[in-house]
Amino acid sequence: MTDTSDTRPADGGERAPQPGWLHRLMRWIPLIAPLLLWAVPCWVLLYTGQHWPLPVTLIGTFLFVLGPVCMPLAMVRGHGRRQEDRAAIIGDTLLGTSWVLFTWSVLTGVPLRFALAVADAGGPEDRARAVTWAALGITAALLTWGHAEARRVPRVRRLDVPLPRLGPGLDGTRVVLVTDTHYGPLDRARWSARVCARVNALEADLVCHTGDIADGTAERRRAQAAPLATVRATRARVYVTGNHEYYSEAQGWVDLMDELGWEPLRNRHLLLERGGDTLVVAGVDDVTADSSGLPDHRAHLAGALSGADPGLPVLLLAHQPKFVDRAAAAGVDLQLSGHTHGGQIWPFHHLVRLDQPALAGLSRHGARTLLYTSRGTGFWGPPFRVFAPSEITLLVLRSPHAPPAP
Known part of the structure; x- marks a missing residue:
């Protein structure tokens, strides 16, 4: 038998594992x-x-x-x-x-x-x-x-998204997604106002912001974020936190978005009803909230769906695409995310793929769940986008049960 006594610390405890x-x-x-x-x-x-x-x-x-x-x-x-x-x-x-x-x-x-x-x-x-x-x-x-x-105002990317469980009354529901605006050191208040004007021209039922509003605190970037108050939607304007909020006093951003008339979906949901049918619109805090140390901030999907009828279709807002594993396990119909910026500066997208299951666009995960990953509306850090254009996304939800158009 090999004598291992010389490998044990003096106090008899286990030696800490050495980093690889x-x-x-x-x-x-x-x-x-x-x-x-x-x-x-x-x-x-x-x-x-x-x-x-x-x-x-x-x-x-x-x-x-x-x-x-x-x-x-x-x-x-x-x-x-x-x-x-x-x-x-x-x-x-x-x-x-x-x-x-x-x-x-x-x-x-x-x-x-x-x-x-x-x-x-x-x-x-x-x-x-x-x-x-x-x-x-x-x-x-x-x-x-x-x-x-x-620096330009993003082009609008439009696509139809079929959801098998969507009721016919909700067919044609217009969902606009903006994300990763990243208001920051470059003052983009005028750009922000132009983005909001373009969003309003789309006549959305639901407008979603899936986080990373800014780099800096709400107090510091308030002027750039203020135009978000002008965004219009016939049903609701909803928001979830991104990882950058947790670098810059996240609760301040939650409070400011509430002040600007957006509904923060912090591990909760609301119901969007039209034509006798209902869609569950849920949101979760970013996954980095779990380690932020902020009270009551965490990504909690079960809490977001608590009390919702399991027979209803679910639209989930989650900042990072990799949350889709949990969404698919819970039977979510469509997850909207950002975070990747589509790589922002090619060929950085190869590194993004090491961390996230999707880079941009619509993808399927599991039997039911669709994920739409936006390339983002703004930019982070370097003021460049190379082969990864920004976007404002218009998703038109389609029901297989809707009568054909005349």
């Missing part, structure tokens, strides 16, 4: 990622055979060294305890810029150089310089276009 290599690696990511985001483009664009004049190499290297120093400092000042909006704008912009530049330095570095070599286009130095100019040109174009995409 992946856990240890994750601790270093906040330090490693900024370095890689700037170091890789620096190497690809300046030091892989281009032979730039010395002043160009020195100035370029200085700028690439400045990036991983300035970006974290600005992010800390902007999003840390100081909450300095100007610093946040600088840090967020540098983050988005470095991500796009890193992506296209990698994507053009090897493939373009290989294609030029196969085509026998110029010498090695000419091909290396072509890679640099291509990466810089693509990055500049995508950042310019991506910024315009992030």
